[in-house]
Amino acid sequence: MLMITNYTVDVLKDPFGILAGKRYEFKLDLDIPEDDELHSEHGIYARIILKVDEDQTSVVSNDLLERTTDRLLDFDMEAEEEEAAILFCKEHIPA
Template sequence: MNIIEATIEKLDDPFGILTGDRYEIFLMLDVDQDDDLFSENGMMLKLIVVVEQSNYKIAQYDFIEKSTEKIVDFALDEEEKEPVLSYCKKLIAVEESEKSEMN
């Protein structure tokens, strides 16, 4: 499973109920044909990442077939979670850097 493209959006909490910042991240995946996760429709991983102070965690995620937008019942392996979270941390850092440059 390789990440080939990503999008990120900071989620607003207009009522201030939630602590920390939340980001919705879509990772477009390149999956080997012999992998159980492979789909001819393409595959993406949708994540909600929470950042509180300097702690990052994956609050929720779903594997989704790209062209049908159907949720696929798969889980990230423990050894996959850390590289995915690390990738998300970098995306968040770039997103925040770009926002601060605009202000």
């Protein structure tokens, strides 16, 4: 089960106005059990970029990174975890 301990969300600016819709960058701090191969003593977070265009929301990117180094990890979330993270993000889009 995906345990999100904290999150931040930022609106990504389009300085040239060429992209349709709005983009939001979510950083979700994850609580990873020590016995999981993904566990790191530095902490792990998911960076998810969502595109919102009228009533359509889609994922632009989804990455796992090490907290203190921002090193991109060569792991993917399991399908259920990814769905839960994306649902969490959709529920927390700023108004």
